[in-house]
Amino acid sequence: MNLKAEVRKSCLTQRAVLGEKERRTKSLIIQQKLRDLPDFQKAHTVMLFLNFRDEVETTDLAEATIACNKKLILPRCAPKGILLPLEVSNLALDLEPGAWGIREPKLTKDEVNPLEIDLVVVPGAGFDLQGNRLGYGGGFYDRFFMRLKPSTPRVAIAFECQIIGQVPIDEHDAKMTKLITEKTVYDFETIGIQ
Ligand SMILES: Nc1nc2c(c(=O)[nH]1)N(C=O)[C@@H](CNc1ccc(C(=O)N[C@@H](CCC(=O)O)C(=O)O)cc1)CN2
Numbered sequence: 001m002n003l004k005a006e007v008r009k010s011c012l013t014q015r016a017v018l019g020e021k022e023r024r025t026k027s028l029i030i031q032q033k034l035r036d037l038p039d040f041q042k043a044h045t046v047m048l049f050l051n052f053r054d055e056v057e058t059t060d061l062a063e064a065t066i067a068c069n070k071k072l073i074l075p076r077c078a079p080k081g082i083l084l085p086l087e088v089s090n091l092a093l094d095l096e097p098g099a100w101g102i103r104e105p106k107l108t109k110d111e112v113n114p115l116e117i118d119l120v121v122v123p124g125a126g127f128d129l130q131g132n133r134l135g136y137g138g139g140f141y142d143r144f145f146m147r148l149k150p151s152t153p154r155v156a157i158a159f160e161c162q163i164i165g166q167v168p169i170d171e172h173d174a175k176m177t178k179l180i181t182e183k184t185v186y187d188f189e190t191i192g193i194q
């Protein structure tokens with residue numbers, strides 16, 4: 001197994017240790033921290049993801065985004081590692097089980113221009129405190145980040161137990177601007193500015 005795959009496995013094993021109840025409680029805290037962020041409050045168009053497997057739960061956040069009249073964008077996996085950003089206005093009507101059983105927008109939903117997105121909330125298997133991210137190995141988000149405005153915040157959400165000393169990185173791996181856990185908000189933009 002290569003290094004990324006090995007580290008990914010270890011991060012996912014750590015995350016799986018959390019019980020259902022613990023994950024629910026921590027997820028509520030993380031979602032609230034995200035809602036408190038100026039990046040979120042200022043944003044008109046927010047791209048979230050809907051959780052699968054043992055990820056931070058995000059359904060409440062998605063509902064809240066719609067309820068405060070923001071444009072909600074959710075990703076749909078397309079061939080060749082492409083992520084389609086589709087607009088969702090109703091979680092009960094606009095979704096279907098997609099790739100890997102992830103709740104994804106139906107293909108009939110409108111595709112938005114990535115340049116219009118004000119904030120991207122990012123999932124991941126593991127993170128380090130230099131802002132590096134390890135995903136599931138599809139390369140979906142790294143390809144997608146290249147289509148955003150460079151100034152669009154990329155805010156990862158994860159449990160504290162998914163943080164490791166150093167994420168193995170390649171040239172194409174984009175850094176996060178922030179990472180929210182149940183413990184705190186790590187801000188990687190200010191690094192090097194102080
Ligand atoms: N909730 C959520 N949605 C998301 C992501 C995510 O991380 N979380 N993604 C973030 O990118 C994309 C989906 N990416 C995925 C990439 C790989 C596998 C997967 O199961 N891969 C195989 C191993 C493949 C291999 O080793 O080559 C597996 O784990 O069995 C699942 C999702 C888009 N949507």
Ligand SMILES: Nc1ncnc2c1ncn2[C@@H]1O[C@H](COP(=O)(O)OP(=O)(O)OP(=O)(O)O)[C@@H](O)[C@H]1O
Pocket residue numbers: 004081124133134135136137138139140141142143146170172173
């Ligand atoms: N911007 C890119 N352009 C071309 N290929 C890319 C790009 N980003 C990633 N890839 C390719 O995609 C594959 C998976 O990359 P990587 O392991 O970094 O994915 P990941 O960040 O873990 O996955 P994800 O973003 O789907 O959660 C690698 O083979 C990598 O070379």
